[in-house]
Amino acid sequence: MDVTNILHMNGGIGKCSYANNSILQHIREEAIIRVYNSIHPRCLSIAELGCSSGPNAFIVVSEIIKIVENLCKEMNHKSPEYKVFMNDLPENDFNNIFKSSSTFEEKLSNEMKSQIGPCYFYAAPTSFYGRIFPNQTLHFIHSSSSLHWxxxxxxxxxxxxxxxxxxxxxxxxxxxxxxxxxxxxxxLFLKCRAEELVEQGQMFLTLLGRRxxxxxxxxxxxxxxxxxxxxxxxxxxxxxxxxxxxxxxxxxxx
Amino acid sequence: MDVTNILHMNGGIGKCSYANNSILQHIREEAIIRVYNSIHPRCLSIAELGCSSGPNAFIVVSEIIKIVENLCKEMNHKSPEYKVFMNDLPENDFNNIFKSSSTFEEKLSNEMKSQIGPCYFYAAPTSFYGRIFPNQTLHFIHSSSSLHWxxxxxxxxxxxxxxxxxxxxxxxxxxxxxxxxxxxxxxLFLKCRAEELVEQGQMFLTLLGRRxxxxxxxxxxxxxxxxxxxxxxxxxxxxxxxxxxxxxxxxxxx
Incomplete structure (x- = not known):
């Protein structure tokens, strides 16, 4: 069975097409590039807020790191270190996340066919309707489909x-x-994040809404x-x- | 019943006396004071390596913060923020730790009868026989009775x-x-920690041994x-x- 015939992005130009949905990815990509190009951090601090658990928890973090690694290759820069904070409520199944984090760097290096910068993962178990990080410590904040809670x-x-x-x-x-x-x-969320983000850092949020x-x-x-x-x-x-x-x-x- | 007659430190000058055991506490205290006085960090990064879980997990972190808070009072400094990383193997019961961390700041403020600096807790679920933190990011590393594993x-x-x-x-x-x-x-442990500690940072280790x-x-x-x-x-x-x-x-x- 040729899985590429089944497991592909949605075609066309409709509401569910990849072309339309990938607009979000492009905006996110631009935001990450902007952070890297304006700060050139030796150690990039990323927060995934409302990360939940399961296989999706690391998708965006992988994307962010891939973008930065490709930028570094283009510019002939040494890869930065990556400090990744996975945030959700303390009741979240962090144990599940921890299992995936231990092999993350190896898997991503294999996917990219080159060694990526060292990745350090931490759990930040607290509500994002309050402070999670010290002042001006994050370069990129991401939260997807969590702020309707x-x-x-x-x-x-x-x-x-x-x-x-x-x-x-x-x-x-x-x-x-x-x-x-x-x-x-x-x-409150915006006020807290404003304190935590470094100057020229970026935040990318997706929220449920209605037309x-x-x-x-x-x-x-x-x-x-x-x-x-x-x-x-x-x-x-x-x-x-x-x-x-x-x-x-x-x-x-x- | 007067519990103070029962729940007191061991007296005397013998092997089990508080006086002799508290030598460790004094050395630790000196190390913390040295860190604070030489760096005056706006945000103090502390790592408890091999934290395990249960009520003991936060004892040393509380002590460290109390010492710094008292120093700040003496010197009329604003309290720093505290970034605390609790490290153990991914199989550790971090859920139990997360429960205590949410009320930590309030409890310690009550004990000290004054507001302490904001405390941010993170779990770092990985072996300490490898890198846990980016280069030069920690001010104080602590590990007690873990390095015999x-x-x-x-x-x-x-x-x-x-x-x-x-x-x-x-x-x-x-x-x-x-x-x-x-x-x-x-x-390997020392090599990793040497990379992670900031200049003038301190590390305090206690290990089992034999005479x-x-x-x-x-x-x-x-x-x-x-x-x-x-x-x-x-x-x-x-x-x-x-x-x-x-x-x-x-x-x-x-």
Whole structure:
């Protein structure tokens, strides 16, 4: 079986095409090149915020290092050292990450067919809605699809009866509560990162969002309505108290 | 019950007295003071190598920070930030460490009755018989009772039949093999740390050792003879093969 016929990027020019999705990769690449060219760090500090665990945790870090290594080759520079901080909540499965990190340098060197700079991996187990690093210590901060998780369930969502998030039936105060919590959290996130980033460092964030102005569009929140319905049915089946459902309010924000 | 009558330091001037044991603490204190006074770092980088897990993991880090905080008070300096790297093998229970680290700063501030500098904790899950940190990035390296664990079971210990470590019956080649492995490992350890420590940084190591020249003294190895005897008895009881015992050779070195 020729796997290249199956495992390829999406073609075409549509919404799911690689061409359109790779715009993000290009922007990220530009950001990394800008950091390297303006600072030429002997040791490049990278943070992956909300890294989660599993095989995806290292994808972006690999990409960043590959870009820098190629730049170094072009410019005939010695590779820098890489200090990589994997951040997520303390409850994250860091043990799984540690397993992959021990062979990372060797694997990437094999892929690139040349020795890369030494890579040092650390776990930073704390919420990114607070300081994670000392002042001005990071060159590149990356976070992908993590910032829709709020620091807590917003206050003032009492009348969102039967829902676990914003839905078609959610009153205006629920929308406002989620919005305000996101504003608070995101402002705090930016304030913290601003302290941690070195001058001329770069930050690359991708967030879930919606194009529609409608509060409960299929683009983002629709799934939560279906989930709430399923939960409600389960609760009714178990003849449990109504109150319990409302406690499952979600911390998500889109 | 007055716990102060029970929970006190050992008095007197004997081998187990606090006075004699606290010599180590004093030497460590001096080393930390020397680092702070010569570098005055805005952000103090500390590594605890072979931190293990459990309540003891943070004891020395607390001591170091207390000493620096007191120095800052005396000199009317602003507290530095603290970057603390907890190192052990990837199989260590880092989750347990992460739980304590989240409340560390608050607890220590309460103990000291004043706000301490911000503390950032990271896990560095890799063997200390290799590089853990980039060049010249640490101010203070600490390791206590960890360096008697070798990087591997030494080669050339085939004739140590029935033992799991050096014992009274061990032939000379077994002693030599352990000694040479320790020499290799410790040299590598020092070489790596020399690269990682900043100029005028300090390292404080405590190692198990023995005063007696006898290879299997009660001071260190005696326990392994007893353990080997117990293991042998268990193996004989289970009528298992003789070969299996010899595979349990220990990585320890004293």
């Amino acid at each position: 709020l620091s807590k369930v917003p206050e003032g969502i009492e009348k969102n009866k039967g829902n676990i998030y914003i839905s078609n039936t959610s009153p205006l105060n629920v929308l406002k509560a989620y919005y305000e919590q996101f504003q608070k959290d995101f402002s 529609s102005e409608h509060q409960s569009t299929k683009e983002c929140c629709y799934i939560w309505e279906l989930m709430a319905k399923a939960l409600n049915d389960m609760v009714l089946e178990d003849e449990e108290e109504d109150e319990e459902e409302d406690e499952d309010e979600d911390r998500m924000r889109t | 070798l990087s591997k079971v030494p080669e050339g210990i085939e004739k140590n039949k029935g033992n799991i470590y050096i014992s009274n019956t061990s032939p000379l080649n077994v002693l030599k093999a352990y000694y040479e492995q320790f020499q290799k490992d410790f040299s 007696s020249e006898h290879q299997s003294t009660k001071e260190c190895c005696y326990i392994w003879e007893l353990m080997a005897k117990a293991l042998n008895d268990m193996v004989l009881e289970d009528e298992e093969e003789d070969e299996e015992e010899d595979e349990d050779e220990d990585r320890m070195r004293t």
